[in-house]
Amino acid sequence: MEKKISISQIKEVAQEAYNEVKGSTGGKNADYIPYLANIDSKLFGLSICLMNGQTINIGDTDYRFGIESVSKVHTAILILRQYGAQKVLDMIGADATGLPFNSIIAILLENDHPSTPLVNAGAISACSMVQPVGNSDKKWDAIVQNVTELCGSAPQLIDELYKSETATNFNNRSIAWLLKNYNRIYDDPDMALDLYTRQCSLGITAQQLGIAAGTIANNGVNPVTKQTVFEASLAPKITSMISTVGFYEHSGDWMYTAGIPAKSGVGGGVMAVLPGVMGVSAFAPPLDEAGNSVKAQSAIKFIMNKLGLGVFNGDNVTITE
Numbered sequence: 001m002e003k004k005i006s007i008s009q010i011k012e013v014a015q016e017a018y019n020e021v022k023g024s025t026g027g028k029n030a031d032y033i034p035y036l037a038n039i040d041s042k043l044f045g046l047s048i049c050l051m052n053g054q055t056i057n058i059g060d061t062d063y064r065f066g067i068e069s070v071s072k073v074h075t076a077i078l079i080l081r082q083y084g085a086q087k088v089l090d091m092i093g094a095d096a097t098g099l100p101f102n103s104i105i106a107i108l109l110e111n112d113h114p115s116t117p118l119v120n121a122g123a124i125s126a127c128s129m130v131q132p133v134g135n136s137d138k139k140w141d142a143i144v145q146n147v148t149e150l151c152g153s154a155p156q157l158i159d160e161l162y163k164s165e166t167a168t169n170f171n172n173r174s175i176a177w178l179l180k181n182y183n184r185i186y187d188d189p190d191m192a193l194d195l196y197t198r199q200c201s202l203g204i205t206a207q208q209l210g211i212a213a214g215t216i217a218n219n220g221v222n223p224v225t226k227q228t229v230f231e232a233s234l235a236p237k238i239t240s241m242i243s244t245v246g247f248y249e250h251s252g253d254w255m256y257t258a259g260i261p262a263k264s265g266v267g268g269g270v271m272a273v274l275p276g277v278m279g280v281s282a283f284a285p286p287l288d289e290a291g292n293s294v295k296a297q298s299a300i301k302f303i304m305n306k307l308g309l310g311v312f313n314g315d316n317v318t319i320t321e
């Protein structure tokens with residue numbers, strides 16, 4: 001069906017979502033990474049990027065927080081750009097794990113396969129694939145450049161977070177070496193792990209993440225800078241990956257209730273993609289038990305439900321002035 005929504009309607013509903021959710025007290029900051037435990041848990045930002053490049057920003061949308069696992073989406077896009085869709089499927093996979101993001105059992109259950117670039121195992125494997133293989137500095141430049149193009153502006157490394165995470169990432173070290181054992185690490189394992197840890201420590205704003213989500217929704221063209229960041233044919237590949245595993249073991253419940261593919265990070269950020277319509281991002285540190293921001297989920301769900309939007313609705317949505 002044809003569905004028309006005005007920009008002022010979107011602004012109104014976004015403000016309503018923000019007001020509704022702002023006072024909620026559910027969840028708690030991630031504390032297995034010491035830096036994250038100390039972030040002000042009252043911070044809350046909501047940002048929407050429309051396909052005409054207009055952004056709607058409410059609350060703490062300029063605060064730089066740790067991107068954490070949302071960076072898995074960016075680097076999955078980078079290897080899709082460098083290798084193409086088939087090779088990424090062959091070398092990592094695109095399956096849901098139904099298990100926590102840092103699961104080791106998931107690697108064993110999937111017959112030695114990392115499953116998807118959007119869980120820790122697949123993301124470390126993805127970092128090992130980033131070209132030029134063998135050159136850590138150049139790989140890092142490629143990762144940052146790709147994030148910059150997707151967001152339309154540069155992220156900034158939060159050094160304290162990087163140190164905090166490096167000092168405590170024992171589980172991820174096991175994952176990297178287990179994958180090496182199964183020939184699923186395509187460069188030096190310690191280098192791949194370090195690049196993964198560093199990309200998780202990039203500081204990003206909700207506005208930047210909203211624009212990155214908008215770039216995916218806009219088939220690879222950044223709606224703000226108008227740059228073609230990746231080929232349009234890759235957009236449904238990345239969106240399908242986000243929808244199957246973006247909220248880990250809660251991904252099914254999320255798609256059922258909110259109807260929008262979204263990816264979370266333990267820094268409190270979420271980026272959500274409604275293809276052809278908008279990118280949405282929300283940031284608030286307190287998390288549920290699967291590591292997904294409680295307020296970000298509530299706000300994005302509120303917007304989708306109130307506007308009657310969702311990838312499964314079958315509507316042809318037009319945004320009017």
Ligand SMILES: NC(=O)CC[C@H](N)C(=O)O
Pocket residue numbers: 068069070101102120165172197200264265266267291
């Ligand atoms: N879900 C997440 O955001 C996890 C990212 C974090 N860097 C980790 O590896 O544990």
